[in-house]
């Protein structure tokens with residue numbers, strides 16, 4: 001999931017207790033009352049979910065399944081060229097359905113035997129501390145809706161394609177899933193907002209938008225790139241910088257555009273050493289000093 005508040009359509013509870021998702025005018029589904037009703041119904045499922053109980057089933061329409069099938073096939077072709085070997089192996093382990101949207105409960109059932117991760121439904125934005133904290137417990141907050149059918153290869157928000165094709169495939173890898181857990185451990189360990197944001201920015205530039213040298217090429221392992229049909233063709237032409245904790249933790253990013261600054265790990269071991277090692281040991285004091293040093 002993307003972590004920034006402005007990325008998510010806000011949800012509001014109406015006087016009668018029903019949930020309304022407030023789409024921006026520029027959203028491809030803004031003027032489609034059927035889509036708006038779908039979004040409201042799916043958000044209500046997440047709100048009704050009781051932790052520890054099965055995730056409510058979203059009854060997707062044929063049209064929604066068709067969007068998934070189209071994007072899933074298009075991305076799988078791109079992944080062969082642009083995704084890391086570790087990610088591709090993980091997709092083989094997970095074997096997500098290609099022709100229909102899997103339920104989040106089902107995604108957890110596939111993932112848990114592999115790496116222990118399960119999914120939690122989210123209606124929209126999850127506060128940073130909750131989103132990251134539960135990664136330490138092997139839980140991943142995920143939206144359940146799918147993008148509007150008029151723009152199958154584009155979404156302004158993180159939808160189920162991003163959450164599942166992007167993240168669940170990575171979470172099926174022992175090594176990537178360990179990094180997600182370490183990010184969760186780090187988020188639980190720190191108290192200051194500054195430290196939490198620093199950790200979340202490093203997550204953004206690695207597990208969301210990370211690239212690395214792999215098979216002699218620049219390949220992506222970040223869920224944000226690997227779930228974006230447009231971005232996956234562009235990342236090799238971006239401003240690629242060496243992996244640098246302070247730079248990642250303090251670089252501003254614009255979530256409404258393609259990421260034009262990306263950070264490259266030299267290998268998966270390098271990523272684990274630098275970022276995994278940092279998340280395993282960082283605390284408020286260490287992060288405050290790192291931030292202070294750049295000012």
Ligand SMILES: [Fe+2]
Nearest residue numbers: 001002208223
């Ligand atoms: Fe994400």
